[in-house]
Amino acid sequence: FLSMLKIGCFAFGGGYAMISMIEHHCVEQKKWITHDEIMNITVIAESTPGPIAINCATFVGYKQAGFVGSLIATLGIVLPSFAVIYLISMFLDNFLELTVIANAFKGIKIAVGVLILDAAVTMIKKMPKKKLPKGIMLSAFTAMLLINIFSWDFSSISLMLIAAAVS
Numbered sequence: 001f002l003s004m005l006k007i008g009c010f011a012f013g014g015g016y017a018m019i020s021m022i023e024h025h026c027v028e029q030k031k032w033i034t035h036d037e038i039m040n041i042t043v044i045a046e047s048t049p050g051p052i053a054i055n056c057a058t059f060v061g062y063k064q065a066g067f068v069g070s071l072i073a074t075l076g077i078v079l080p081s082f083a084v085i086y087l088i089s090m091f092l093d094n095f096l097e098l099t100v101i102a103n104a105f106k107g108i109k110i111a112v113g114v115l116i117l118d119a120a121v122t123m124i125k126k127m128p129k130k131k132l133p134k135g136i137m138l139s140a141f142t143a144m145l146l147i148n149i150f151s152w153d154f155s156s157i158s159l160m161l162i163a164a165a166v167s
Helices: 002-010 015-029 035-047 052-091 099-126 131-150 156-166
Strands: none
Touching (some): 002 015
16 A cells, blocks of 8 residues: 555656556565566556556556455555545645646656656567567557647557557
8 A cells, every 4th residue: 555655646647657656666676566567567557447557556456465455556546646636626726827836737747758758668678579569569659649740530549459450
């Protein structure tokens, strides 16, 4: 619970930003799961409903203590965000209009981008050194980039299905 609570307290930017923290804490420090397991759960968590960080925390909790562990880990990762949003909604109607808060969020956006990039680079380094997976990844990245740049109407689900068919 405390490990996931710590990650939930200090990870801004959602699930993708939390992946590198979950990996660092659960794989490298605690050795609760392996690098392969975090990569697999990340892929599974992306394709299942719900936030990716919660799915990852639930998996780690389940690996450690079964069903009860998954509940406790999920509670630990969710509780900080819930508490912050609850307090904001109770006390500050115009929270984002405060200059200090708006400026803080601008800085947080940059940090979130770096955390997401760190998680991606770590996963790419741990990918099998085969040409097909790297080719699929590079093609999907290029396609997503072009879709976003040119604002094409193309579903990311379709892109994932194409990648799965090629794989």
